[in-house]
Amino acid sequence: MKLFLAMFLCLTLSSMAFADVFESPLTAERSKELAQVLSAMQQQKYLRGSFRQVRTVKKINRDFVSTGSFVIADTLGILWNMEKPFQSLTAITCDKMLQKNASGAVSQMNMKDNAVFGQVSQTIQGIFSGNRKMLEERFQIFFETGKDGLWTIGLVPKESVIKKQISSVVLSGHKWLEKVTLSDGDGNPILYEFSKVEGGISLTPEESALLR
Amino acid sequence: MDKPEKKRMNKWGILLWGILHVAIIALGLNASPWKIDSNLFSVLPPSQVSAGLGDADAELSRRTMGQMTVLVGHSDFEKAKAAADEFDRALRGNGQLEKVSYLVSDSSMDEARAFAREYRYALQGEAFMDRVRQGGGAFLKQNALEKIYGGFSMASLENLDEDPFLLSAQAFEDVLGNLSFMSKNVELRDERLVLRDSLRTYVMWSASLVPGASTFGGDGSALQIIEQKISELKAVDSALVVATTGVPFHSYESSSRAQLEVAVISGVSIVLLLLLILSTYRSAVPLALTLFSIGVAIVSALSVSWTLFGSIHIFTFVFGTSVIGVSIDYAIHFFTGWKIREERLDGGGERGLIFKGLVLGFMTTELSYLALTFAPFPLLRQMAVFSMAGLASSFLTITLLFAALPAARTRAPAGFALGAVSRVLDGYGTILAGLKTKRWASLAVAAVIAAGAAVGVYRVQWGTDLKSLYTMSSERLAQERLSMELLDFGSSGSYFLVKGSSVQEVLEREHAFCRRLERERTDGVLQNYLAISRFVPPRSVQQENFEILSRAMDSLTVAEMHRELGLRSDSAFRASMGQGLKVLEPESKLPANFEKLLNSLWIGRIGDSYYSAVMPLHVQDAAKLSGLAGDGIYFMDKVNQINENLTRLSLTALALVGLAFVLVFAVLLFIYGFAGAFSIMRIPVCASCLVVALFGYLGIPFNFFATVGIILTLGIGIDYSLFFKEGRGSPLTVLAIALSALTTILSFGSLSFSGFSPVSTFGLSVFLGILFNFILSPFAGSRGK
Numbered sequence: 001m002k003l004f005l006a007m008f009l010c011l012t013l014s015s016m017a018f019a020d021v022f023e024s025p026l027t028a029e030r031s032k033e034l035a036q037v038l039s040a041m042q043q044q045k046y047l048r049g050s051f052r053q054v055r056t057v058k059k060i061n062r063d064f065v066s067t068g069s070f071v072i073a074d075t076l077g078i079l080w081n082m083e084k085p086f087q088s089l090t091a092i093t094c095d096k097m098l099q100k101n102a103s104g105a106v107s108q109m110n111m112k113d114n115a116v117f118g119q120v121s122q123t124i125q126g127i128f129s130g131n132r133k134m135l136e137e138r139f140q141i142f143f144e145t146g147k148d149g150l151w152t153i154g155l156v157p158k159e160s161v162i163k164k165q166i167s168s169v170v171l172s173g174h175k176w177l178e179k180v181t182l183s184d185g186d187g188n189p190i191l192y193e194f195s196k197v198e199g200g201i202s203l204t205p206e207e208s209a210l211l212r
Numbered sequence: 213m214d215k216p217e218k219k220r221m222n223k224w225g226i227l228l229w230g231i232l233h234v235a236i237i238a239l240g241l242n243a244s245p246w247k248i249d250s251n252l253f254s255v256l257p258p259s260q261v262s263a264g265l266g267d268a269d270a271e272l273s274r275r276t277m278g279q280m281t282v283l284v285g286h287s288d289f290e291k292a293k294a295a296a297d298e299f300d301r302a303l304r305g306n307g308q309l310e311k312v313s314y315l316v317s318d319s320s321m322d323e324a325r326a327f328a329r330e331y332r333y334a335l336q337g338e339a340f341m342d343r344v345r346q347g348g349g350a351f352l353k354q355n356a357l358e359k360i361y362g363g364f365s366m367a368s369l370e371n372l373d374e375d376p377f378l379l380s381a382q383a384f385e386d387v388l389g390n391l392s393f394m395s396k397n398v399e400l401r402d403e404r405l406v407l408r409d410s411l412r413t414y415v416m417w418s419a420s421l422v423p424g425a426s427t428f429g430g431d432g433s434a435l436q437i438i439e440q441k442i443s444e445l446k447a448v449d450s451a452l453v454v455a456t457t458g459v460p461f462h463s464y465e466s467s468s469r470a471q472l473e474v475a476v477i478s479g480v481s482i483v484l485l486l487l488l489i490l491s492t493y494r495s496a497v498p499l500a501l502t503l504f505s506i507g508v509a510i511v512s513a514l515s516v517s518w519t520l521f522g523s524i525h526i527f528t529f530v531f532g533t534s535v536i537g538v539s540i541d542y543a544i545h546f547f548t549g550w551k552i553r554e555e556r557l558d559g560g561g562e563r564g565l566i567f568k569g570l571v572l573g574f575m576t577t578e579l580s581y582l583a584l585t586f587a588p589f590p591l592l593r594q595m596a597v598f599s600m601a602g603l604a605s606s607f608l609t610i611t612l613l614f615a616a617l618p619a620a621r622t623r624a625p626a627g628f629a630l631g632a633v634s635r636v637l638d639g640y641g642t643i644l645a646g647l648k649t650k651r652w653a654s655l656a657v658a659a660v661i662a663a664g665a666a667v668g669v670y671r672v673q674w675g676t677d678l679k680s681l682y683t684m685s686s687e688r689l690a691q692e693r694l695s696m697e698l699l700d701f702g703s704s705g706s707y708f709l710v711k712g713s714s715v716q717e718v719l720e721r722e723h724a725f726c727r728r729l730e731r732e733r734t735d736g737v738l739q740n741y742l743a744i745s746r747f748v749p750p751r752s753v754q755q756e757n758f759e760i761l762s763r764a765m766d767s768l769t770v771a772e773m774h775r776e777l778g779l780r781s782d783s784a785f786r787a788s789m790g791q792g793l794k795v796l797e798p799e800s801k802l803p804a805n806f807e808k809l810l811n812s813l814w815i816g817r818i819g820d821s822y823y824s825a826v827m828p829l830h831v832q833d834a835a836k837l838s839g840l841a842g843d844g845i846y847f848m849d850k851v852n853q854i855n856e857n858l859t860r861l862s863l864t865a866l867a868l869v870g871l872a873f874v875l876v877f878a879v880l881l882f883i884y885g886f887a888g889a890f891s892i893m894r895i896p897v898c899a900s901c902l903v904v905a906l907f908g909y910l911g912i913p914f915n916f917f918a919t920v921g922i923i924l925t926l927g928i929g930i931d932y933s934l935f936f937k938e939g940r941g942s943p944l945t946v947l948a949i950a951l952s953a954l955t956t957i958l959s960f961g962s963l964s965f966s967g968f969s970p971v972s973t974f975g976l977s978v979f980l981g982i983l984f985n986f987i988l989s990p991f992a993g994s995r996g997k
Contacts (some may be wrong), residue, residue: 055360057369062778066361080363086354090363101358109385119400124364137401159400160318164325165366185321186370 021154021170024144034132034143037151041130041177044199047072051080054191070194072128073203076211091210092121098210120165127155127169127180138162139169149174218560222616229612233508233605240515247523265846268709268815268823276812278421280458282438283407283695285414286451293402295445295452296415302441303417308425308434311808313418315403323803325368328384332375333761334754334796335383335747338727341757349769352377352761357776373784376773377765387747387806397700407698412453414698421460435464457695465688469967470526477962484958485540489547492951493624498547501617502540505609509539513602521594528594539606541931541952542570546610548948550617552626559617567611569938572883573931574607576876580927583868584920589861592920626947633943633950640990668905676858676915679851683969702739702830706837706849709815710824715798718822719750721844725826728840737837739830744813747806748796758793765789798824862919869923873897876930884937892937895992896929899984906980917970921960921977928956928978929985933992941990953986 026034048071055064068082077093087102095118097109126134135141135155142154155169164185172179176199180192203211240246284299286292300314328335336344343351356378359367367381398405398416405416425434442454489499517524550562557565581603584596647654684692710725712718722745729741749757774782798814815823826845828837841847873893880889900922907914932949939945960982963975 053361053363055369057372059370060372060777060779064360070363078363082361082363085361086357088358088362092364097364099358099362101354120366121364158402159316160403161316161321161400164318164321184366184368186368188369 021142021144021152022156022168024142024154026141026143030143033145033151034141034153037143037153037173038130038132038135040175041173042074044176045074046202047176047197047199048201049197050195052191052193052195053082054189054193056189056191058188059186071203071207073207073211074129076203076208078125078128079207079210089210092125093211094122094125097121119162123157123162123166127171127182128177130171130177222560225612226616229608232608233512236512236515236601236605239519240511243515243518243522246514246518249523249525264819264821265709265711265823267818268711268821269848269850271815271818271823272709272812272825274423277459278423278425279418280420280456280460281416281418281695281699282442283414283416283455283457283698284445285409285412285453285455286449287412289401289406289413289415291449291452292406292413292415293404295449296404296417299441299445300417302437303419303434306434306437308422309419310422311418311420313808316400316405317403320803320805324387324805325380325384327803327806328387329371329375329380331794331796331800332379332383333758333793334749335387336379336757336761337382337386340382340386341760344760344764349764349766352764353769353773353776355382356773360777372777373779373781374788376770376777376779376785379761397698409698414453414455433464435460439464453694455691455694455698457692457699461691462682462684462688465685466682466968467526469685473966473968473971477966481959481962485955488951488954488958489544492626492629493547493551495551495620495622495624497620498543498551501614502543502547505543505606505614506539508609509602509606512605513598516601517594517598520597521590524598525591525594528591528598539602540955541928542574542606542610543614544951544955545570545935545948546614548944548951550614551620551624552630552947553944554623556619556623558619559615561619563611563615566935566938569931569935570607570611572880572934572938574603575879576930576934577603577927579872579876580869580923583872584865584923586868587861587865592861592865629947630943633946637941637943637946637990644991665901665905668908669901671908671911672904673908673911673913674859675913676855676862676917677913680913680915680969683967704828704831704834704837705851706831706834706847707828708826708841709846709848710826711844711846712822713820715822716751717844718824719745719748719798720752722824722826723750723753725840725842725845729826729828732836732840737831737833738828739832741829742809742813742827744798744810744824747802747810748798748800748814751795751797754793754795762789858916862916865923866919869926873926888937892930892933892992895933895988896926896981896985899929899981899988900925902984903977903980907977912973912976915973917974918977921974922981924978925981925985929981929989932985932989936989936992946990949986949989953982956982957986 024030048069051068051070053066055066056062057064065085066082067084068080070081071079073079077091080090080092082088082090089098089100091098091100095110098106099108100106122134123138125131126138138159139155139157142156143152145151150172151174152170152172155171157163157166157168167183167185167187169183170179170181171177173194176194176197178194178197180194182190182192184190282299284292284296286295296314300312303309304312304314343355347354356376359365359378359381360369367378367384369378371380372378397407399407401413407414407416421434438456442456446452446454486499486503489502490496493499514524517528545566546559546562549565550557550559553562555561563570578600581596581600585593585600587593587596647657708725710718710722712721722743726741726743726745729738729743732738733740770782770785774785798810798816802810813825813827815825831837838847838849877889877893880892883889884892903918903922903925904914907918912918932953935945935949935952939948957979960975960978964972964979966972966975
């Protein structure tokens with residue numbers, strides 16, 4: 001029961017936080033601050049760290065939690081190395097989405113063969129790497145900063161078709177991106193929490209090969 | 213014949229003329245609305261494949277021919293969007309347009325998802341099913357968990373209880389994957405489809421013309437509104453770039469150009485003809501009556517053509533200007549005698565003098581046109597009927613109506629013209645006398661001319677290349693290039709038709725053929741292809757997939773998956789499985805976005821068979837495509853097939869005219885004997901050979917349209933020889949022939965200036981043919997009875 005209450009409180013608070021940022025549309029004055037935040041996000045060519053992903057399905061009242069490590073390579077793409085509950089690697093680049101499971105089986109989707117998925121993956125890449133041009137083009141942007149230096153960016157897709165896949169996104173962090181909450185088209189949140197984030201460490205040859 | 217009887221005969225003649233023409237014009241009025249076909253594709257002959265395939269091909273063309281895309285571009289997206297919005301507002305609701313596609317509705321994604329969910333067992337891709345075959349339930353489970361736990365998976369988890377293995381999401385990926393390669397460059401922005409190049413963002417608008425909608429310029433058609441709106445938008449913002457693409461735009465442009473050409477060519481021809489007639493006859497009466505004769509001939513030609521064909525192609529109009537040149541000949545022959553002859557005969561008397569030549573000329577020309585009506589090419593048939601009707605009307609006007617004219621009050625002072633003609637005739641006489649006395653010289657001249665002609669004929673490039681016949685304006689070409697670069701659909705113009713005795717046989721054949729195409733894709737022959745069986749697999753495949761999936765989702769696997777997902781009950785899943793396979797058919801209700809594409813792929817029932825089309829995209833090795841055809845799979849390379857058809861048609865038409873000439877020769881043989889008939893027939897035949905030779909020397913390909921010109925040369929040219937022979941080379945006859953030739957040369961010569969390669973080639977061929985016929989015609993009177 002205590003656990004349930006804690007979860008309920010957590011969800012309520014996080015939804016309140018979302019509500020807050022979506023009440024703060026990006027103003028001209030705030031635009032400079034946002035630029036600073038995004039430029040800090042993009043300062044490092046490579047960012048790597050650990051993630052915890054929580055995918056909540058409200059209908060069955062269930063969280064699907066996965067953990068692992070990630071690499072965000074500025075112009076190349078994202079490597080998402082899930083370790084638990086099972087091993088799985090996802091590489092997103094500008095022209096493909098590659099998945100490799102624990103048994104080594106690889107499946108690849110080429111963006112040129114699938115414009116809709118291409119657009120979704122570009123959007124995800126843009127969100128995680130703080131690509132301002134892309135964000136401004138595709139989202140209505142909301143922005144606020146807290147007292148302790150915590151910044152929060154709210155994003156609502158301009159395209160109603162994309163809204164059917166991603167209804168809203170909230171990014172927050174201090175120096176670098178720490179948390180992303182993405183609500184899918186059904187209104188189910190996917191929470192990404194990042195820890196041990198560090199920049200500057202270049203890609204290994206294997207990582208480079210995956211993102212090529 | 214005494215005077216009262218002559219008067220009575222004239223009255224009967226006028227009455228007959230009146231009844232015939234009133235009847236013809238009444239038929240024409242009855243044929244309203246008078247449709248004008250400006251479709252560029254109608255110019256082409258039908259494909260020569262089997263009837264069923266030809267019909268399927270025609271049905272596919274009919275569906276795709278009306279499609280058009282407009283790209284509104286600007287360096288500032290907001291400006292491009294505003295202009296595209298305004299454009300859409302101007303066209304929305306236009307009754308001549310259907311399937312207008314502009315704003316992308318969010319419901320399209322819901323529709324696609326619901327469709328994938330409904331047919332999730334039927335829609336699984338082949339690669340996925342191969343992995344299910346190998347991995348069974350374990351693979352299905354792992355695949356679903358990857359979608360649930362994996363990074364950035366957008367698979368909807370809303371229906372986990374009913375679809376725990378996320379087969380709906382898998383089908384959604386496969387279906388969308390198959391759909392979106394229509395153009396890989398299209399993006400979504402502000403609910404609009406956009407394309408980009410380095411300079412601008414283009415907002416896409418597309419629609420189809422409703423079947424039967426006009427592409428004719430200047431009649432308030434949807435295309436005219438489109439062109440007007442684009443001009444208005446560009447006038448407001450000069451930085452706006454608009455590219456349009458689609459067959460209707462080509463038809464619209466060519467019909468607009470044709471309209472202008474009809475006006476200019478007809479105008480110039482008529483003015484020159486008027487000057488020629490006025491200066492020769494020095495009287496308004498022959499001029500007015502000649503114009504009357506031409507006017508009636510054209511109205512009759514239109515009436516008959518509309519009655520027989522329902523609509524007239526715009527090219528028949530362009531060609532129809534040549535009727536002026538042909539029908540005026542009879543009037544000239546009549547009026548030259550009526551106005552210039554010293555005896556000043558009345559109309560009946562004049563008709564009597566020229567009647568035999570007139571009838572023979574009329575018969576031979578009509579026979580040539582008649583031969584063309586047997587050609588398996590609707591446009592050619594229409595042109596022939598148009599000309600036959602015009603010529604017949606003109607013949608009747610001269611022989612029935614003008615025959616009732618009294619003698620001319622005054623004689624035209626034609627001394628200069630007759631003197632010039634006499635001098636030319638004297639020249640010919642000297643040559644003929646020389647040739648008769650010096651046989652070796654005549655043989656040598658003939659040998660030199662024949663050798664020269666043979667070299668020219670040898671140099672001729674035979675055959676028809678469709679690509680060289682149609683030249684776009686630079687503006688249209690630029691728009692097509694830009695559209696092609698932006699959209700990059702990769703369509704090669706060639707495709708495959710799949711035929712079967714049932715819907716399922718077509719899908720089965722296509723499915724097997726797609727496997728072959730997949731191998732060719734791997735080998736780099738093509739990058740992709742569109743086929744309905746990728747969206748609607750054959751029923752047997754759907755059934756097999758369902759059985760494989762049912763086996764893989766055994767109770768143990770389902771129980772494990774439910775446990776993994778924390779689902780309390782499997783009742784929703786069991787209920788869904790209990791409904792069995794929902795079979796997807798080509799006629800099933802599909803999401804609106806898919807229907808447009810599938811409409812171009814599924815042809816359906818034609819006669820007793822069913823057909824579909826497979827479109828290869830981004831073909832790298834076109835030569836290999838034809839070899840992929842097989843049982844029930846037909847390779848359709850329209851351009852090459854049409855080129856072959858046109859070449860075959862040229863030979864058929866020539867053979868038909870050859871046959872007509874044999875008939876004409878038989879008639880002339882009866883009238884003039886062998887030598888006389890031969891001397892008449894050799895002139896148009898030699899003139900035609902010289903035209904072919906000259907085309908060879910000029911390096912102009914001798915194509916289908918040049919052949920049609922030669923056929924007319926044979927038909928019209930023989931008249932000069934006949935008149936010459938009938939008039940026994942009198943200066944009056946030669947003057948009439950000279951005037952006839954000049955008027956015909958003017959009409960066809962003006963056609964050779966047409967911007968349409970088929971029309972200009974045709975015009976040049978006839979122009980040269982008539983010229984040679986005229987120059988050679990005095991040789992027709994040298995022998996015979």
